[in-house]
Structure formats: structure tokens, C-alpha cells
Amino acid sequence: MNALTFVAVALAGGVGAATRLLVDGVVRARVPASFPVGILLVNVSGSLVLGLLTGLAVGGLVAPEWQLILGGGLMGGYTTFSTASYETVRFIQDRRYRAALANGLGMLIASALAAVLGLGLGLQF
Amino acid sequence: MRHVRGCDTRVSSLAIELPHTVDPVVGGVNAVPWDDVSVSPPAAPRPVRPVHLTWGYLGLVAAGGSVGTALRALLTIAIPPLGHVPVATVGINLLGAFLLGALLESLVRRGPDVGRRRAMRLLLGTGVLGGFTTYSALATDTVLLLARDTLGVALLYALGTVVVGAVATWAGIALAADLHRRRDARVGNGADA
Numbered sequence: 001m002n003a004l005t006f007v008a009v010a011l012a013g014g015v016g017a018a019t020r021l022l023v024d025g026v027v028r029a030r031v032p033a034s035f036p037v038g039i040l041l042v043n044v045s046g047s048l049v050l051g052l053l054t055g056l057a058v059g060g061l062v063a064p065e066w067q068l069i070l071g072g073g074l075m076g077g078y079t080t081f082s083t084a085s086y087e088t089v090r091f092i093q094d095r096r097y098r099a100a101l102a103n104g105l106g107m108l109i110a111s112a113l114a115a116v117l118g119l120g121l122g123l124q125f
Numbered sequence: 126m127r128h129v130r131g132c133d134t135r136v137s138s139l140a141i142e143l144p145h146t147v148d149p150v151v152g153g154v155n156a157v158p159w160d161d162v163s164v165s166p167p168a169a170p171r172p173v174r175p176v177h178l179t180w181g182y183l184g185l186v187a188a189g190g191s192v193g194t195a196l197r198a199l200l201t202i203a204i205p206p207l208g209h210v211p212v213a214t215v216g217i218n219l220l221g222a223f224l225l226g227a228l229l230e231s232l233v234r235r236g237p238d239v240g241r242r243r244a245m246r247l248l249l250g251t252g253v254l255g256g257f258t259t260y261s262a263l264a265t266d267t268v269l270l271l272a273r274d275t276l277g278v279a280l281l282y283a284l285g286t287v288v289v290g291a292v293a294t295w296a297g298i299a300l301a302a303d304l305h306r307r308r309d310a311r312v313g314n315g316a317d318a
Contacts, residue, residue, distance in 0.1 A: 006198060013194020014187035017256045021186045021247075025177020047264035054265055072201070072262070077194045081218040081258035082225035083251075085290040089226065089298065092291070104287050111264035112283070119268060 005065050009073035016046075016077030035099055036087050039080065040107055044114045046079035051115035055122015182247050189252015193221075197257050209274050210282055214262050221258035222290040225250055226297025234305045 001009070024038030031037055053071045056062040062070070084107055091100035176182050197217050204213035228250050232242050263286055270279035 001198070001202065006195070009198050010191045010195035013197075013256045014189075014191030014252075017190020017193070017252055018183045018187040020190075020255060021177050021183060021251055025175055029175065043260040043264070046261040050261035050265045051268065054269075068198075072198060073194055075261040076197060076259040077190045077256040079260035079262075080255040081260050081263060081286070081290060082221040082254045082294075084260060085218075085222040085287070085294045086225050086229060088287075088291050089294045092295075104291065107260075108264070108267075108283055108287055111260055112267050115261075115264040115268045119265070 001065075001068060005068055008065075008069045012069050012073030013077030016074045016079075020078050020080065036084075036103065039083055039087065040103075040110070043079045043084060043107055044110050046075045047111040048114035048118040050075040050079075051118025051120075052122045053118075055119040056125060058123060059125055061122075061125055176243075176247070182244075185244060185248045186252040186255070189248045190256030193253040193256030193258075196253075197259065208278075209270055210278065211262070211266050214259065214266065215282070215286055218258045218263065218286055219290055219293045221254045223293040223297040225254045225258075226294035227301040228254065228297075230298040230301035231305065234302070 020039075020042050023042050024036075027038035027041055050071050053062055053067055053075070057064070057067045057071075084103065088100050088104040091097070091103060200217055201211075201213045204216065206212060229246070232238070232246055232250075235242060238246060263283065267279055267283040270282055
């Protein structure tokens with residue numbers, strides 16, 4: 001990775017992180033739930049897009065630098081593991097075991113399925 | 126372990142009533158400072174802009190997210206995959222989970238989520254650690270491992286990250302809580318010292 005690509009990856013990660021704050025805030029304002037649906041939506045949609053980019057890259061439709069910038073940078077900064085893990089532990093501490101399982105295992109399965117869908121779509125082209 | 130003592134009872138009571146509507150990391154709709162929630166509302170409440178619609182906060186998260194993403198990129202380059210398993214991503218997510226647990230516990234024990242504490246949470250938590258860790262790579266690499274490797278390896282990678290990640294988060298919270306208790310005991314105002 002050259003210096004320019006590296007800077008672009010970092011900046012894209014910043015845009016992704018700010019987008020996460022925005023999406024989570026908007027979801028939270030509309031869906032008053034005791035479950036973090038905002039971060040779930042962020043991680044599932046980000047996995048879908050990364051899967052799509054990866055599939056498109058296989059067919060040569062996305063250049064390797066753009067795969068790094070949009071995949072590793074933008075989607076990497078947009079999605080997050082640490083917050084999801086923190087919420088899961090909070091649920092366990094509050095003895096909300098079903099919510100913990102949904103947030104831990106459910107998010108993993110949903111995100112993996114979204115990545116499969118994205119990959120499948122991307123490989124069509 | 127969760128609930129703070131002494132002068133922070135407002136935070137505790139809010140946390141009991143709304144355990145997950147107020148996100149500790151991203152703020153969300155509850156833009157009213159926690160101070161203002163427990164007291165009776167003033168006759169004409171001052172409209173407060175939500176965190177996610179405030180340019181300054183978005184800028185803090187973007188700046189932190191760039192730093193976190195740059196660190197993740199450097200580690201990903203430096204640490205090659207083991208077979209097909211992206212061990213760099215595993216380490217990044219576990220370390221980030223541990224640090225976020227420690228950061229948020231430390232902040233919540235220092236006081237309500239306002240002013241400098243909120244700025245620190247957004248810059249370091251939502252920004253740096255949010256950008257450092259990644260879920261899209263976890264999901265996509267799990268699928269790629271399923272395709273290229275064995276089911277066992279894919280499951281070990283995915284479930285291992287989630288389960289050990291939760292343990293790491295818990296360890297971060299416990300460490301910060303312990304450090305805070307020691308500090309209180311030293312200062313001499315530790316209620317349970």
C-alpha cells in the first residue's frame with residue numbers, strides 16, 4: 001500500500017465512523033428500543049457492502065486500491081466490533097441473557113448472511 | 126460492578142430505568158445531558174441538539190475513526206494471516222474490545238456523560254476504538270474461511286472472536302473498576318474501601 005492509499009484508507013475510516021454515529025443516532029431517534037438496533041443495522045449493512053466489494057474485486061471490477069479504501073477503510077471504520085461486544089457484556093451484567101445472545105450470536109449470523117448475499121451479488125458481475 | 130457510587134446516583138438511576146436506550150458509546154437521541162434528566166424540567170426547556178447531528182461531535186468521531194483505521198491498516202500489513210485466518214483482525218478486535226470496556230467504565234465512574242467526558246467518549250470510544258475494530262471484516266472473512274477452509278476453522282474464528290471478545294470487554298471493565306476503587310481508597314473517600 002503506497003502512502004497516498006494509506007492516507008485515503010484512514011480518511012475513509014473517519015468518514016465511516018462519523019456515518020456510524022449518524023446512522024445509529026437516526027435509528028435510535030426513530031426506533032425507541034431497549035436493544036441496540038442501530039449498531040446491528042450498521043454492522044449488517046457494512047458486512048453486505050464489504051461482501052459486495054469483495055465479490056466485485058474477484059471479477060476485477062473494483063481495483064485493489066479501491067477495495068482497500070472502500071472495504072478496509074470506509075466499511076472497516078463504519079462497522080465496529082468493540083461497541084457490539086460492550087453491549088453484549090452489558091446485557092449479561094443486566095441478566096438479559098436472550099438479548100446478549102441476540103446481540104452476540106445473532107449479530108454474527110446476520111452479518112455473515114449479509115456478507116454471503118453481498119459476495120453472491122458481487123460475483124454475478 | 127456496573128453502578129457507580131456516591132455523587133453519581135443520577136447516572137445509576139438512569140441506567141436502571143433506561144439500560145440500553147442511552148448508548149454509552151454513540152450517544153443517540155438522549156442528547157439532554159444526564160444532569161438535566163433527573164431534575165424537574167424547566168418551564169421552557171432549552172432545545173439541545175442531538176449528538177449525532179452536531180458537527181463538532183461528528184468531527185471528533187471522524188478524527189478518531191481515521192486514527193483507529195490507520196492503526197488497523199498498519200497492524201493488518203505487519204501481521205500476515207495464519208493460513209487463511211486473519212490473526213491481525215482477531216488481535217485488533219480483542220484489543221479494541223478490552224480497551225473500550227476499560228474506557229467506558231472509567232468514564233462512567235468519573236461522572237455523567239457531559240462536557241470533556243462526552244468528548245473523550247466520542248473521540249476515543251466511538252472514534253478511535255470504533256474505527257480500529259471492525260465487524261464487516263469479521264463477517265466477510267468468516268464467509269471466505271467457510272469457502273476456502275474447514276467449517277471448524279471458520280467457526281473457531283467467528284465464535285472465538287465473539288466469545289473471547291466478550292471476555293476481553295469484561296476484563297477491561299473489571300480492570301477500570303478496580304483501578305477506580307484503588308484510587309478512591311487512596312484518596313480516602315471510597316465507600317466500600
